[in-house]
Structure formats: structure tokens, C-alpha cells
Amino acid sequence: MSKLSSAPVPVATAGRELPPWLVGHWQRLWKAQVKGRLGHAWLFTGPVGLGKRLFAERLARALLCQHPDEDGAPCGVCSECHLIDAGYHPDLQRIVPDAESASGEIKVDAIRELVALENLTSHRGGYKVVHIVPAEAMNRAAANSLLKTLEEPTERTLLLLIADDASRLPATIRSRCQHLVCVPPPEHEALPWLAAMLQSPPAPPELLLRLARGAPLKALTMGQADYLSLRRQGFQQFLGVAEGREDPLAVAAAWQSLDMPLLLELALGWLCDIARLIGDPQAQYLSNPDLHDALLALALRLPSEKLHEFLRHCLRAGSLQQGSVNKQLLLESLLIRWALLGAAGAMASSSQ
Structure with a gap:
């Protein structure tokens, strides 16, 4: 069953300060709030790692805080802020997929529970705020159930839908929300922030930001996890399959215990760089600049x-791995195709 929760986001992402690339968005939204034009439903979209959830958390805290400053920063010390920190604020709810559900969906029961709560007045006399994240995880029945709430909003209730891929949401949902679209910030804005946040980075911040496709929060996570060692080992196996040194079935077995979305993201990054270099061997921009020679x-x-x-x-x-496809068979199929492609390339090179 999907989960309706008031639990707080991690403290590390719930501070008063927003990263610089979100400040402009915040100023526009808070100006709308001050003028009474915030509306009842927003859809925050954009790639992973840009701070959509952090932004939604900041907005909820600002709306529920008793003493936000003139720029909308929550005070952090009032009873409302303490309730949010403790995860018990009755007027802040977060709908997320049930961690124990294999489908990863937000199901209709959670939305129906939300609709029931919508009909109640605020417990604390102010706003009610609901986060739905990731919004694209709603199945069809859940999305249809939410539609009525979007069409007939309750006064002083704000719905915040956070989606990495808004195209997976029904058009009827998207059309009834105001939109805030997050895009990767320019490097000159992201790099100083990332360098300040990283302690003893395992790789240059410039490389981490490139690997994260310009998403600073994603780059920060990469710098604090075993991502780089996994990537290094994965690339050597990927390269070995293409060169005929690695058995694709053995590599598929080794990869089966790893995170499938991460593996596909890594592979797509390598393949896109190869495609760039086929088009232009002097290409200046690569997502994996440290692997330039092997990719070339x-x-x-x-x-x-x-x-x-x-x-x-x-x-x-x-798209298949989001369903119930057999992971082992999917990996085997892809790596066998990759081995055949590598063999075809080797044969073509030897005949020239």
C-alpha cells in the first residue's frame, strides 16, 4: 500500500538556505504567495539532483511557520517548525510509494486517504500542504482520484507534485497545476557550491558535475558514495565485453545484484559519448572526460x-525495467548485443 506520511526529509536537505540556482525560483514563488496568487497546486519538474524535493520542503516549512522572514525563510524555532522537524505536523503530509511494494506505485488508497483529509479543516489554523513524490509513480486509478481534488480545491490547501519525468503524468493532471521547471545551472554557479559542500572529494568537482549531467545534488551524492568505484569496475567489464575479453553472461550475472537504473544510466552515458566521438573525434564535451581515450x-x-x-x-x-521484466534476462540480452556489436566493429577494422 502507498504511504501517507508526515515524516521529515533528511536534516541535510531541510535547512533555511537554498542553493543558488533555486533562489530565483523561490523569489518568484514567494512573491506570488505574498500577493495571494500562489494557487492550490504546483508541479515541480526536472532531472534528478536539482533540488525539487528540497524546494518543496522549504515551501511547506515557510507556509506553516508562524514567523517566516520577509523573504519566506522559516524561523526554525516556532512550534510549527519543531513539529515539522519531529515529523508530526498534522498539516503536512507526504505521499510516497510503499517501500515494500515491488511495483513502486502510489496506489489509489493513499490518494483516497488524502481526499478524506482534504475535506477537514486545518488542525493548526493555517495551511495544509501535501507533497506527492514522485508524482509520476501514481497509477491510473490514483491519478484519476486526485483529479477531482485538483478540479475542486479546498481553501488554504496546497498540493505539491514533484516529478522527475512529468511526461508520465496524465495531461489532465499536468494541465491543472502551475509549473516550476528546474534545469541544470551553469557550471560557474554550481561548481563553487559543490566544492564547498564536498569534504575530501574522491574526484575533482568538475568531473563529478559532468558525470551528474550538471545536477549538483546528484554530483554531491556521487562524491559521498561508492559510485566512482562501481563506475570504474563497470566500465572495465563493459569495455571487456566489447573487446571480447569478458563473457557477457558472466558480466550480466555480476551485475544482477547492482542497481539496474544506475547501470543503465552509466551505460547510456558511455554510449552517448561514443556516439559524440563518432560524429566528431575532436568533440570537446563528454559526460565521461576521464575515459576519453578508451571511448575514442x-x-x-x-x-x-x-x-x-x-x-x-x-x-x-x-522503460522495461520499471515493470516486472526479468532483470537477469534483460542484462544478458543487452550485453550479448553489445558483444556482437564489438565483434562486428573488430571485424570491420581488421578488413580495412
Whole structure:
């Protein structure tokens, strides 16, 4: 069953200060709130790692705080702020998928519970705020149930839908929300923040930001986890399969215990860089600049048309893995195709 919760987000992301690339968004939204034009439903969209959840948390805290400052920063010391910190504020609810559910969906029961709460007055006499995250995890029945609430909003209730991929939401949901779209900030804005946040970074902040496709919070997570060692080992296995040194079935077995979305993201990053280098061996921008030489060697021998065909298979696998597909078979299929592509490239190179 999907989860309706008031538990707080981690303290590390719940502070008073917003990262610089979100400040402009905040000023516009808070100005709308001061003028009474905030509305009843917002959809926050954009890639992972830009701070959408942090922004939604900050907005909820500002609306529920007894003494926010003129710029909307919550005071952090009033009884409302203490209730949020403790995870017990009755007027702040978060709907998330049940961690024990294999489907990862937000199901209709949680939305029905929300609708029941919507009909009640605020416990504390102010706003009621609801986060739905990730909003695209709502199944069809849940989305249909939410639609009535969006069409007939309750006074002083704010619905915040947070989505990494808004295209997976029904158009009827998207059209009834105001939109805030987050995009990766320029490097000159993101890098100083990232460098200040990282302590003893395992790699240059510039590389981490590139690997994170410009998403600073994602880059920060990469710098604090075993991501780099996993990536290094994964690339050597990926390269070995292409060069015929690694058995694709053995690599698929080794990868089965790893996070499938992460594996596909890594592979797509390598493949896109190879495609860039096929198009232009002097390409200046790569997502994996530290792997330039190995990627260029692959680009010089892999046939462009077959590489793009394999890319399409990987993209299709990304949508399949969200369902109940057999992970082992999916990995085996992809790595066998990759081995055949590598063999075809080696044969073409030897015949020239």
C-alpha cells in the first residue's frame, strides 16, 4: 500500500538556505504567495539532483511557520517548525510509494486517504500542504482520484507534485497545476557550491558535475558514495565485453545484484559519448572526460548505425525495467548485443 506520511526529509536537505540556482525560483514563488496568487497546486519538474524535493520542503516549512522572514525563510524555532522537524505536523503530509511494494506505485488508497483529509479543516489554523513524490509513480486509478481534488480545491490547501519525468503524468493532471521547471545551472554557479559542500572529494568537482549531467545534488551524492568505484569496475567489464575479453553472461550475472537504473544510466552515458566521438573525434564535451581515450578507441571502430540501434535498445530497457521484466534476462540480452556489436566493429577494422 502507498504511504501517507508526515515524516521529515533528511536534516541535510531541510535547512533555511537554498542553493543558488533555486533562489530565483523561490523569489518568484514567494512573491506570488505574498500577493495571494500562489494557487492550490504546483508541479515541480526536472532531472534528478536539482533540488525539487528540497524546494518543496522549504515551501511547506515557510507556509506553516508562524514567523517566516520577509523573504519566506522559516524561523526554525516556532512550534510549527519543531513539529515539522519531529515529523508530526498534522498539516503536512507526504505521499510516497510503499517501500515494500515491488511495483513502486502510489496506489489509489493513499490518494483516497488524502481526499478524506482534504475535506477537514486545518488542525493548526493555517495551511495544509501535501507533497506527492514522485508524482509520476501514481497509477491510473490514483491519478484519476486526485483529479477531482485538483478540479475542486479546498481553501488554504496546497498540493505539491514533484516529478522527475512529468511526461508520465496524465495531461489532465499536468494541465491543472502551475509549473516550476528546474534545469541544470551553469557550471560557474554550481561548481563553487559543490566544492564547498564536498569534504575530501574522491574526484575533482568538475568531473563529478559532468558525470551528474550538471545536477549538483546528484554530483554531491556521487562524491559521498561508492559510485566512482562501481563506475570504474563497470566500465572495465563493459569495455571487456566489447573487446571480447569478458563473457557477457558472466558480466550480466555480476551485475544482477547492482542497481539496474544506475547501470543503465552509466551505460547510456558511455554510449552517448561514443556516439559524440563518432560524429566528431575532436568533440570537446563528454559526460565521461576521464575515459576519453578508451571511448575514442571504441568510436573509431564501431559502426555508427549499429551503435545507435544499440542505444535504442538500452533506452527501451530503461522503460522495461520499471515493470516486472526479468532483470537477469534483460542484462544478458543487452550485453550479448553489445558483444556482437564489438565483434562486428573488430571485424570491420581488421578488413580495412
